[in-house]
Amino acid sequence: MDIQLKRGLLDVCVLAAIKNKDSYGYRIIKDLRPYIELSESTLYTILKRLESARMLTVYSVEHAGRLRKYYRITPTGARRIKDFLTEWEEVASIYRFVAKEDRHG
């Protein structure tokens, strides 16, 4: 898969994992595991990228005697998910057209 495309997909996957509830690193990896395998170092890179793009914010919460970082989606992040869904609706319709033409050919 094209690297840029994959990067975009991973960003949206991580945003989706924190869309409805703030989450932390390990939880995100676990939530995404049925769909995509992410290593810690890849997740770290994605989280930093999304944070720089102001698509998420980070805060720490004390948990079991230690600090745990939580990630919260921002309105910009939520908009990115919406844009992704719109873009992919177009891609899906192109895919259906190509598949149909291929079958007929």
Added chain:
Amino acid sequence: MDKQRFLAELRGALSGLPRVDVEERLAFYGEMIDDRMEEGLSEAEAVARTGPVSRIVSQTVADIPLSTLVRDRFLPERERGEKRARSEGSESQGRRRSGATIALLALGFPLWLPLLVAAFSVLLSLYITVWAVIVSLWAAGVGLWAGGLGGLAGGAFFACMGHGWQGLVLCGAGLVCAGLAIFWHFGCAALTRGAAVGTKMLFVRRRRAK
């Protein structure tokens, strides 16, 4: 390996990178290990699942922009300030020392400037040479693809013209070229990645472990 040893090893391996990045990453991996242990894994298992230090290091170097590494390599102002504060000498002593350094730099200017320019030119030419080799390898890869496609097309052409054997030989040569081109592509991609990370490693400062 236990968590503390893993983090110490990681800290050592990342020690040449900007300090903020190192601390953030260590906290991130430490948290991951704690979360895994909380889920019931043993400390050794949790560390093993985090992955080898070498992979984390190469990914970290690949993530940090070259400009940040260069800035950190050549403008370690904050660190110099910290070191100065830690040193036993008084402020005036530090000022005297920096004055003497400036005077020495000014006096040695005719000597160190040509040397610096020469050293920079040598490094730049080495850098260009490495990338020129990589570009030429990619070009050879393109040549192999072209040879593959040309061989297949030529083979088909000869076969259609009634020269069966020549066509078959050309098709075979084309397939060999195409097969080689596939392997060549992966080799070139790995080499390019390695050269990019290697370039960044040049700007990673080596700090002595505390």
